[in-house]
Amino acid sequence: MNKLLVLFLLAGTILIYGQAEPNGFPGIEILPNNHAPDGRYLFSTYTVLGVDVVPFLIEMNTKGEYLFYKSLDAPATDFKIQPNGHYTWFDGTLGKYLVMNKDYKIIDTIAAEGYATNNHELIMFPKGGYMILADDTRIMDLSEIIPGGHTEAEVTANVVQEFDADKNLVFSWNGFDYFTLFDAASDIVLTGGRVDFIHSNSIEVDTDGNIILSSRNLDEITKIHRKTGKILWRMGGKNNQFTFLKDPKGFSHQHDARRLANGNILIFDNGNNKPPLYSRVVEYKVDEIKKTAELVWQYRRTPDIYSAAMGNARRMPDGNTIIGWGFNLTSDGSAQAVAATEVDSIGNRVLEFTLPLYIYSYRVFHYDGKSSSSGRGAVSDIKNILSAETDIKLSLYPNPVFGSATLEYYSGRPGDTSIKLYDALGREVRELANSSSAINAGKSSVSFDGLPAGMYFIRMQSGGESKTVKALIMK
Template sequence: RGQSDHANLVGMDSEDPAQVTVTGSKSGDHEGQLKPLGPSTEGVTFTPDKPFKAQETVTVSIDGDVDIAGVDPGGEYRFKTASFRTDAALPPKVLPPESRIIKHETFHSRPDLEPPVVDIKKPAASGSGDGLMFMSPKVDGPMIFDDDGALVYYKPSTEAADFRTQTYNGQPVLTWWEGPFNAGGYTEGTNIIANDKYEEISRVLAGNGYQADLHEFKLTDHGSAYLTAYKTVLVDLTPWGGPKRGAVLDSIAQEVDIASGKVVWEWHSLGNVGLGETEIPFPTSPTEAFDYFHINSINEDKDGNIIISGRNTFSVLKVDKSTGKTIWKLGGKKSDFEMGKGTNFSYQHDALRQDDGTLTVFDNASTYGQEPTYPTSRGLVLDLDEENMTAELALKPFISPQKLLAPSQGNLQKLPNGNYLVGWGAQPWFTEYTPEGKVLYNGTYYARNSSYRVYRDPWTGIPSDDPAIATEDGGDNKVRVWMSWNGSTETASWRILAGPDEDNLKPVTTVDKDGFETGKTIRSHARFFAVEALDANGKSLGQSQPVSIGQQAGPEGTT
């Protein structure tokens, strides 16, 4: 349980602490309180009145009349507490939060927005998937754009990752991770949920004293979320030529009840995956923690058990959710599957079981400072025969038209129409394919930093703030008007209003929306102007603040 000072008893519906006996091998018997886990999960949390000690075995005994998931009636289970290294929680080199955009856009009506330019190399062909494109070029913020590369929404100055749409309480939402990036490939931050007005409705933290890592934030249909965390633990590394008390990164998977913030399920790589299964060299620096597993995705399988990817073991695990035990390993040194031709992967990301039973995974085939295991990174779709324990290619691997090799990050998304979208991780590209491998859509974005994942999803955004406007004197009774509404997906046209004062504005003309920002030159003797966003039926969606010639108005006020 590591840093946790409590035990979760999933499936238990009693809140009588007398039915639970908790004994530490060093700290002795523990009295405590039982409290419900939360509305989305049956079970209770036992919080002891005194903390456990490091490096002790804790035995939890259950009254014979009480059922606990994964424990026989009247049985018991054990876990071992860890000893943490406090001076090596994260690598010391934290990436500074300045912009890494190489080529950016600018807008008269929103001068505060400078997103990276998206360059579509192959326009979306017939048969491409529906929806908008979602990415988060790291320190430059979450971003939505359309098939033409035109900006739809941008949240600047936020160090973000894993930006996408999900469903929470039956409603579509936006989710992402935010926090400082560092040079070690793992992070400590916060997971965000926002509604269709782009308003934050929840912050989801890791529990049990850990910090949320960027690699996964997956909502469930029962009010919880899976997330990742890392913690530096002291482990005997003498079998690998290391110190007696060496620093090892423990990869942690958690399921957290969103409403209560309580941890309802937790898994650790240490104790479940041996250090000898790693495929990476032992670190030479005494201050560097050994990231032997490197968790980077968590997903529920169709049977409710958990699929976990370990980048540095070249393996994907299926974990029994009730017991935490490994059901099987795919790939790596201890694969339970016979790997067919072309199915081996390395340094992989985004392992996900699909509804048709296939397993999709992004095969990086490379990392920094090591020889690649394949000439290019690939999107893999695998058929798993769990009776005969064989793995075969279900489809021909997806390879970038640019033959990209991504040393980190990346994802493979199966779209509702059967196509596949690949985000090329450390390489700032994205590509959509038919199942047969035909490229339907391909583009890049001009940022030094990559986007951890790229998604295509349907989305309807209705911003809570007003549209933005900017005006400029064009001479000879001409006025140039620019208009935009960050995040609005329903605006189809703009109505320009003008008048002698702020309270007497009348329609002058209507112009079709043209990308993120629409510009129009009008002839007018008016002193004040505003713009009104209209949907496809001409219904008003929102109106800007009025401005005089030479002014700009947006969420930050009028300048």
């Protein structure tokens, strides 16, 4: 394979355009015949296979020159530029999104309210406010619902939340209220200890103001009323309401459903349940009245690429389409695998680059123009933010609990602190401790006598942050 350019990354480094390129881990190879228009590619790299690699945020131009990169302590996803010009990504250490300005300085964090923040999608609005995905995990007895179901399964549904410019929650939609376990695609395991039966991976504000939700494990694109939460239609999966024209198999385990300027919907189709296995990008002309989805354009690479998970596709203003191949295990026998392909409107490749095998990017974006940085900025110290976000400590021992246990907690955050016990259905059982001092710390013996055996949750809230631990009560 001819290699136009090979660049290298080094763990623990920050690079702003104009500084020397360090030696280190092999990185990106841009393949020949590069005809992409000027602009910037943004993506993050990590692995999901236990390979010892360092995660990175990367911004490079179409010539393969790095404008910026930052090594991280944990995987990051959804690294992109928002409409207000800020960079955002989900940080796996913090479990929330970080916001970075044009000078590469971290200025804010964003998280869901009342639920764990999901790592798939954050949309910030030009005039302020944002929409985010979250996870609602409940302990459920599935043994009487699903043959072979676990008696204490951790079942996760996804939540769509919208916040205004002041971070006030103005809309919350919970998948538990609208989907059932039986909606899951045929290959989704419902008998394990952890059940992820929806697995939403993208949210899109439609042209009429409502929400388009993509859910991988349902094989479904769902349109949701933005005020009432009512499902307006369901495309794909077991509850499909649409007739697919010129594409009888439809899509499977899809990602990144986006409404285009021409009114069509663009989807990255992973294709998991459609042998022979290959991934592609599809564009459907959708009639929401007649419930038809007509295939009007697709890109299937030659030779085929199969991405079992992740991936995205975005239509550029010039008509090109940038495709991130996600979890691509396809290789031509070399040590690299295609990470991204950009094609023109008739499917000609204008740029393609690879990553080393077993290193992936959740999404790849192409933005017009050059970096706005002066070249003298630096990334704020993520470790300082990490310490600020994690200065809440909560522990219970011994655990499992027989009768009583020791509860120990600490918070350096100003404001009220409360610690409450909840049952497996999320109902408050009792308050275990509270304080209103600037430094909150305590250690006490807590009796659980009189409570039924089972899984409980202890949640500490302090200074706008929270921490939850499980408590397994035995008899």
